[in-house]
Amino acid sequence: xxxxxxxxxxxxxxxxxxxxxxxxxxxxxxxxxxxxxxxxxxxxxxxxxxxxxxxxxxxxxxxxxxxxxxxxxxxxxxxxxxxxxxxxxxxxxxxxxxxxxxxxxxxxxxxxxxxxxxxxxxxxxxxxxxxxxxxxxxxxxxxxxxxxxxxxxxxxxxxxxxxxxxxxxxxxxxxxxxxxxxxxxxxxxxxxxxxxxxxxxxxxxxxxxxxxxxxxxxxxxxxxxxxxxxxxxxxxxxxxxxxxxxxxxxxxxxxxxxxxxxxxxxxxxxxxxxxxxxxxxxxxxxxxxxxxxxxxxxxxxxxxxxxxxxxxxxxxxxxxxxxxxxxxxxxxxxxxxxxxxxxxxxxxxxxxxxxxxxxxxxxxxxxxxxxxxxxxxxxxxxxxx
Amino acid sequence: xxxxxxxxxxxxxxxxxxxxxxxxxxxxxxxxxxxxxxxxxxxxxxxxxxxxxxxxxxxxxxxxxxxxxxxxxxxxxxxxxxxxxxxxxxxxxxxxxxxxxxxxxxxxxxxxxxxxxxxxxxxxxxxxxxxxxxxxxxx
Numbered sequence: 001x002x003x004x005x006x007x008x009x010x011x012x013x014x015x016x017x018x019x020x021x022x023x024x025x026x027x028x029x030x031x032x033x034x035x036x037x038x039x040x041x042x043x044x045x046x047x048x049x050x051x052x053x054x055x056x057x058x059x060x061x062x063x064x065x066x067x068x069x070x071x072x073x074x075x076x077x078x079x080x081x082x083x084x085x086x087x088x089x090x091x092x093x094x095x096x097x098x099x100x101x102x103x104x105x106x107x108x109x110x111x112x113x114x115x116x117x118x119x120x121x122x123x124x125x126x127x128x129x130x131x132x133x134x135x136x137x138x139x140x141x142x143x144x145x146x147x148x149x150x151x152x153x154x155x156x157x158x159x160x161x162x163x164x165x166x167x168x169x170x171x172x173x174x175x176x177x178x179x180x181x182x183x184x185x186x187x188x189x190x191x192x193x194x195x196x197x198x199x200x201x202x203x204x205x206x207x208x209x210x211x212x213x214x215x216x217x218x219x220x221x222x223x224x225x226x227x228x229x230x231x232x233x234x235x236x237x238x239x240x241x242x243x244x245x246x247x248x249x250x251x252x253x254x255x256x257x258x259x260x261x262x263x264x265x266x267x268x269x270x271x272x273x274x275x276x277x278x279x280x281x282x283x284x285x286x287x288x289x290x291x292x293x294x295x296x297x298x299x300x301x302x303x304x305x306x307x308x309x310x311x312x313x314x315x316x317x318x319x320x321x322x323x324x325x326x327x328x329x330x331x332x333x334x335x336x337x338x339x340x341x342x343x344x345x346x347x348x349x350x351x352x353x354x355x356x357x358x359x360x361x362x363x364x365x366x367x368x369x370x371x372x373x374x375x376x377x378x379x380x381x382x383x384x385x
Numbered sequence: 386x387x388x389x390x391x392x393x394x395x396x397x398x399x400x401x402x403x404x405x406x407x408x409x410x411x412x413x414x415x416x417x418x419x420x421x422x423x424x425x426x427x428x429x430x431x432x433x434x435x436x437x438x439x440x441x442x443x444x445x446x447x448x449x450x451x452x453x454x455x456x457x458x459x460x461x462x463x464x465x466x467x468x469x470x471x472x473x474x475x476x477x478x479x480x481x482x483x484x485x486x487x488x489x490x491x492x493x494x495x496x497x498x499x500x501x502x503x504x505x506x507x508x509x510x511x512x513x514x515x516x517x518x519x520x521x522x523x524x
Binding site for chain 1: 391392393394401402428454455456457458459460461462463464467470471473475477485486487488489496501502514518520
């Protein structure tokens with residue numbers, strides 16, 4: 001049983017990622033993205049009969065707000081893997097016949113009062129009590145096993161812990177991590193959707209940026225932003241009748257995981273991509289090294305780099321030397337995050353909405369619509385969330 | 386003494402984890418160990434996460450010997466109550482019994498003295514008269 005080639009992305013829309021969109025609601029951002037994607041696919045709103053939404057946004061509420069009546073819907077609860085999880089679930093749902101045209105829509109505004117934190121974040125110590133979860137429930141930030149020890153702001157702490165261990169186990173250097181940021185920034189320079197469009201940086205800039213938490217530099221982290229995106233999935237047969245070049249899903253694996261909070265992961269330097277990538281690749285009939293480019297979720301340099309090696313783009317532990325010796329810009333031998341990803345593009349907040357940057361850029365490149373950033377070998381892309 | 390404003394467990398409300406916090410008050414570290422598998426596990430659950438046997442584990446004293454699995458140096462805490470403590474070490478510590486937990490490494494220069502895999506020993510911080518946190522210092 002395989003869904004190889006059964007479904008395709010046939011249209012998309014991305015609202016430029018910006019620090020904020022004052023006066024806009026999450027719902028309004030999602031509606032704008034949805035409308036753009038439906039039009040881009042050459043469809044009418046009443047043809048949409050499937051809806052996949054992000055974590056924290058009940059898809060029933062989204063359907064109601066947008067006056068949609070999907071016969072198949074769910075919200076993905078996968079943190080950063082929400083967007084790629086929607087591609088995986090959407091392709092399977094199309095293949096199973098649950099729906100004909102599935103709208104995937106994600107993103108949101110920022111809460112300016114949260115001071116750079118994501119909407120709904122903790123704002124004062126009283127809200128950050130160290131509560132046991134029903135006496136022995138799951139560990140997670142906010143429980144008695146983490147809160148008393150002073151976790152780092154946002155998700156920075158976990159990725160600092162992973163990066164520290166990766167540097168220790170494999171000798172990955174700060175310069176190699178910085179190269180990831182610099183290549184992605186080069187890619188963002190010509191993307192009008194990127195928050196840092198037109199603002200180049202150097203290796204020295206990354207190394208001289210402050211530690212958010214050692215060994216993580218500020219310029220290795222995403223900036224929480226407002227933004228949204230949407231795409232439409234349909235069957236291969238229906239896709240051929242629509243205006244855009246279909247972007248076929250040749251394989252999908254996961255979502256895979258073993259933990260919610262990082263200290264429960266037995267091997268902190270290996271990501272669940274080690275579980276999901278082999279499934280996706282086997283289904284596709286290709287090897288990792290057959291891929292022509294990659295769009296990999298990148299809240300932090302360590303994540304995109306660790307996941308690339310877990311996917312088999314290079315041997316485990318060698319992602320540092322890989323970056324040092326590879327031009328990963330859109331002009332290079334193996335382009336990665338050709339729109340700057342989220343580190344240079346900005347992270348549209350809201351329930352894993354950041355992953356829209358990767359999914360939409362993959363579709364954009366494969367359709368040949370990336371303008372001055374267009375890569376020449378654009379048939380096979382590995383996407384991770 | 387200034388009021389302690391950081392998050393603390395409310396052990397008295399939760400019988401399952403209360404013995405852990407009672408032990409730290411005595412400056413003892415106890416960890417759940419399954420009587421069937423003999424495996425230590427962390428965090429405490431009603432059942433052993435290996436064999437799923439419920440209520441067949443017991444709080445077991447451990448040596449407190451550990452290694453620093455990995456760490457990050459906090460400059461910007463999520464919780465403003467920790468703002469005066471920066472920089473401090475937020476760490477994954479691996480006990481010699483195999484379990485890993487989040488804690489702080491104290492009693493050394495931050496960040497200069499911190500090295501991944503360095504040996505550590507449990508130490509007990511009586512943060513309030515009612516609560517003692519287990520932290521770790523270089524061994």
